[in-house]
Amino acid sequence: EAQVTQNPRYLITVTGKKLTVTCSQNMNHEYMSWYRQDPGLGLRQIYYSMNVEVTDKGDVPEGYKVSRKEKRNFPLILESPSPNQTSLYFCASSFVGAQDWGDNSPLHFGNGTRLTVT
Amino acid sequence: QQQVKQSPQSLIVQKGGISIINCAYENTAFDYFPWYQQFPGKGPALLIAIRPDVSEKKEGRFTISFNKSAKQFSLHIMDSQPGDSATYFCAASRDSSASKIIFGSGTRLSIRP
Numbered sequence: 305e306a307q308v309t310q311n312p313r314y315l316i317t318v319t320g321k322k323l324t325v326t327c328s329q330n331m332n333h334e335y336m337s338w339y340r341q342d343p344g345l346g347l348r349q350i351y352y353s354m355n356v357e358v359t360d361k362g363d364v365p366e367g368y369k370v371s372r373k374e375k376r377n378f379p380l381i382l383e384s385p386s387p388n389q390t391s392l393y394f395c396a397s398s399f400v401g402a403q404d405w406g407d408n409s410p411l412h413f414g415n416g417t418r419l420t421v422t
Numbered sequence: 423q424q425q426v427k428q429s430p431q432s433l434i435v436q437k438g439g440i441s442i443i444n445c446a447y448e449n450t451a452f453d454y455f456p457w458y459q460q461f462p463g464k465g466p467a468l469l470i471a472i473r474p475d476v477s478e479k480k481e482g483r484f485t486i487s488f489n490k491s492a493k494q495f496s497l498h499i500m501d502s503q504p505g506d507s508a509t510y511f512c513a514a515s516r517d518s519s520a521s522k523i524i525f526g527s528g529t530r531l532s533i534r535p
Contacts, residue, residue, distance in 0.1 A: 308465070335520045344431065346511060347466070347525040354521065394465050398520035410456070410520040413465025 306331045310395050310414035317385055318422055325380045325417050327395030333412070335398045336378035337362070338370065340391040341416075347394065353378055354400060385421040393417045425449055426514050428526030436534050441499040443529045445512035448493065452514040456523075457486065457497050460509045469510070470497070502533045 308329045317323055329336065337352035339362075349362030353372040367389055369381040378397075382389060396411040427446045435441045447455075454473055458466035472479045472486045472495065479486045485498040499506055512526040 337521070339525075344527055346428070346527040352521050360521075396465070400520065410454075410515070411458075411466075411468075411523065413467065415463065415465050 308395055308397050308412050308414040310417050314418050316420045319386055320384050323382050327378045328376050329397040333397035334400045337396045338380045339394045342391050387421050390421050425524045426526045428512050432530045434532045435502045439502050441502045441531055443497045443510055445526050446494045447514050451516045454515040455495050456513050458511045504533045504535055507533045
């Protein structure tokens with residue numbers, strides 16, 4: 305089954321304790337991205353990657369790191385989490401080019417990670 | 423700045439009624455306008471999408487109306503059902519690029535039985 309898998313689904317941590325949220329996709333997509341979802345703000349892009357070893361900042365990158373060492377994996381790292389990073393996080397993947405989208409979504413989302421930082 | 427403005431923030435509709443969610447955009451370079459549907463505990467999933475060369479696209483009970491001159495587009499759900507209760511996001515993309523998709527703020531839709 306084609307899917308994007310995030311782990312963990314729920315995470316409660318304390319300020320300053322480093323954490324990693326994993327994301328893996330099995331669709332051979334070049335593009336992967338992280339979003340955070342907050343009430344009234346929609347989905348905001350944190351970081352994205354166009355391919356292995358190629359990453360770039362999205363709209364809200366402060367306090368986050370990413371790496372793309374393999375095509376299928378795109379972990380999100382919070383080196384020193386703070387309470388304002390409490391949010392619902394989504395990983396997504398896609399083919400890069402619109403010619404490959406067809407009638408399908410350009411973005412396939414995971415089921416989310418709910419992070420609480422106290 | 424918010425490049426895609428979505429309204430209303432929440433919407434309650436009686437079963438069988440028409441649900442309408444509106445979005446407006448600023449960047450005339452946007453060339454792909456998808457709508458995503460999100461159920462609790464799940465990630466967003468594509469519902470329907472339109473490109474600016476057409477004014478309307480219909481898939482079953484779901485229709486996108488697109489007004490290029492007004493820079494507005496809307497989602498209409500006909501004969502709304504309780505199973506349609508979800509959060510809906512409009513979005514817009516520039517250069518038909520996945521990396522350049524901008525999302526609206528979302529609408530929480532509740533369909534009353």
